[in-house]
Amino acid sequence: MANQGKNGIDVILAESLKELSKTRPIEKITIKEITDKAGVIRPTFYNHFQDKYELLEWIVREDLMESAMPLFDNGLLREGITYLFTAMEKERDFYEKAVRLEGQNSFVGMMEDAVQELILQRMNKDKLREKITYSWLSPERVAAYYAHMACNVAVQWIEGGMQVPIAELVEVYVIMAQKSMIEIIS
Numbered sequence: 001m002a003n004q005g006k007n008g009i010d011v012i013l014a015e016s017l018k019e020l021s022k023t024r025p026i027e028k029i030t031i032k033e034i035t036d037k038a039g040v041i042r043p044t045f046y047n048h049f050q051d052k053y054e055l056l057e058w059i060v061r062e063d064l065m066e067s068a069m070p071l072f073d074n075g076l077l078r079e080g081i082t083y084l085f086t087a088m089e090k091e092r093d094f095y096e097k098a099v100r101l102e103g104q105n106s107f108v109g110m111m112e113d114a115v116q117e118l119i120l121q122r123m124n125k126d127k128l129r130e131k132i133t134y135s136w137l138s139p140e141r142v143a144a145y146y147a148h149m150a151c152n153v154a155v156q157w158i159e160g161g162m163q164v165p166i167a168e169l170v171e172v173y174v175i176m177a178q179k180s181m182i183e184i185i186s
Contacts, residue, residue, distance in 0.1 A: 010048055012038045014059050017052060018094040026056070026097050053105040056098065057114075060107070063087065065114045072122065081173050085166045088154070092162060099158045108155055116140075116147035149176060 016038035020029045031052060035045050049055045064084055071080035088095045098107040120143045150173065157169055175184060 009040065009044060010058060010062070012040070013045060013048065013055055014063065017055055017059070018091055021097045022093045026052070026101060056101075056105070056107065057110045060110045060114045065118050069118070072118065073125075077177070078170050078174060081170045082166060085154070085157070085169055088158065089162055089166065095158050099155050108151055111154070112144075112147045112151045115150050116143045119143035119146055146177065
């Protein structure tokens with residue numbers, strides 16, 4: 001996916017996909033339906049995205065991750081996580097449909113990749129690569145581990161109908177991110 005950032009057409013196409021997902025599974029939504037709803041022609045879509053799955057990846061990276069980055073960059077972990085869950089809850093219908101996507105274009109895979117990238121950026125910014133003692137415990141492996149954990153909690157929350165209050169979920173994240181498994185289970 002091109003590192004294109006946010007622009008008006010991308011936002012309009014994303015909103016169109018989200019709106020259509022309220023009544024149909026994402027895998028059944030066509031590019032024509034997205035462009036018709038957005039009020040643009042099909043070539044406009046293809047000037048921005050290869051397919052609807054690249055648009056979905058853009059939503060994950062730009063709507064969620066990039067919007068939360070200023071909070072994370074300023075050390076506001078709780079606030080960043082709260083923002084992410086609040087954004088997902090606000091678009092509940094869309095995220096409930098998105099987590100059902102499996103296989104090559106799975107939403108979970110897209111989300112894990114985006115979270116892993118966010119963690120790696122943070123690790124590189126803090127020069128944590130230089131502080132790692134064990135060669136096998138690379139920043140990439142650490143980021144993949146925490147991204148998987150973070151996304152697993154989010155997916156279970158979405159699949160469970162978002163019943164757990166966001167404040168409680170944020171505390172779970174903070175505990176899981178800051179404490180060892182031994183501390184958590186003892």
